[in-house]
Amino acid sequence: MTYTKYSASGNDFVIFHTFIEKDYTNEAIKLCNRTEGIGADGLVVIVPSNEADFKWLFYNSDGSDAAMCGNATRAVSHYAFTNNLVTSNEMQFLTGAGLIKSCVENDIVETQLTLPKVIKEEFVQDGFAWYLVDTGVPHLVTIVDDLELYNHDLCAKMRYEHNANVNFAKIEDGIIKVRTYERGVEGETLACGTGMAACFLRANNLGLVKDSTFVYPKSGEELTLSKKNGTIYFKGAVKKVFVTSI
Numbered sequence: 001m002t003y004t005k006y007s008a009s010g011n012d013f014v015i016f017h018t019f020i021e022k023d024y025t026n027e028a029i030k031l032c033n034r035t036e037g038i039g040a041d042g043l044v045v046i047v048p049s050n051e052a053d054f055k056w057l058f059y060n061s062d063g064s065d066a067a068m069c070g071n072a073t074r075a076v077s078h079y080a081f082t083n084n085l086v087t088s089n090e091m092q093f094l095t096g097a098g099l100i101k102s103c104v105e106n107d108i109v110e111t112q113l114t115l116p117k118v119i120k121e122e123f124v125q126d127g128f129a130w131y132l133v134d135t136g137v138p139h140l141v142t143i144v145d146d147l148e149l150y151n152h153d154l155c156a157k158m159r160y161e162h163n164a165n166v167n168f169a170k171i172e173d174g175i176i177k178v179r180t181y182e183r184g185v186e187g188e189t190l191a192c193g194t195g196m197a198a199c200f201l202r203a204n205n206l207g208l209v210k211d212s213t214f215v216y217p218k219s220g221e222e223l224t225l226s227k228k229n230g231t232i233y234f235k236g237a238v239k240k241v242f243v244t245s246i
């Protein structure tokens with residue numbers, strides 16, 4: 001089997017395509033292992049679909065499956081286009097959260113995320129004001145003055161209590177800086193697309209950022225988040241890191 005490793009703003013993935021749709025939990029755990037495997041935050045398996053250009057099966061590094069992964073939507077679109085799985089640079093594919101539309105221009109990929117749903121309006125817990133929104137997967141967002149307030153133990157506690165990813169966001173001159181604790185990785189990742197989208201949505205709803213803004217995750221790579229008619233557009237560079245057969 002040939003595997004490709006991608007980095008989408010530091011969120012890394014192993015990707016392969018196959019005709020066989022089955023449970024790939026064990027493969028996800030093995031391939032994502034950073035000591036004995038390829039090492040990644042997640043595994044994406046591309047399989048055929050009758051309703052879209054293809055369908056994906058997404059797994060976190062601990063083998064849990066997730067309905068959506070914003071960064072992986074960009075990596076997978078690039079993979080599908082450069083491996084000739086699709087005939088155009090514009091495509092649509094099925095995920096657990098619904099249909100994703102994307103467009104690939106060299107290493108820049110823009111995807112349209114699924115419509116966000118607010119799960120819980122602002123509430124205070126452990127000294128922070130939180131907001132819980134589903135941008136494909138559930139995300140807690142708190143807006144802070146200092147990203148050093150990000151705290152692993154608090155994130156882990158919030159993650160299990162609310163079964164959500166946890167984001168700390170700082171707004172600085174109209175741009176957003178984000179740190180995210182991810183479910184299924186059980187720690188901070190270098191970037192989380194649906195997390196950045198959740199922070200963008202919260203900041204935009206509070207009038208702190210415009211309808212299109214730059215967002216910087218922990219990796220420092222620049223992403224553009226925009227909102228048009230309620231749909232969130234997510235744009236940025238992806239990197240094919242290597243291809244291997246193991």
Ligand SMILES: N[C@@H](CCC[C@H](N)C(=O)O)C(=O)O
Pocket residue numbers: 011060065066068069070071072137138165182183184185191192193194195
């Ligand atoms: N890194 C992803 C989100 C992946 C799923 C998440 N860890 C979950 O289980 O909810 C992104 O870029 O959105």
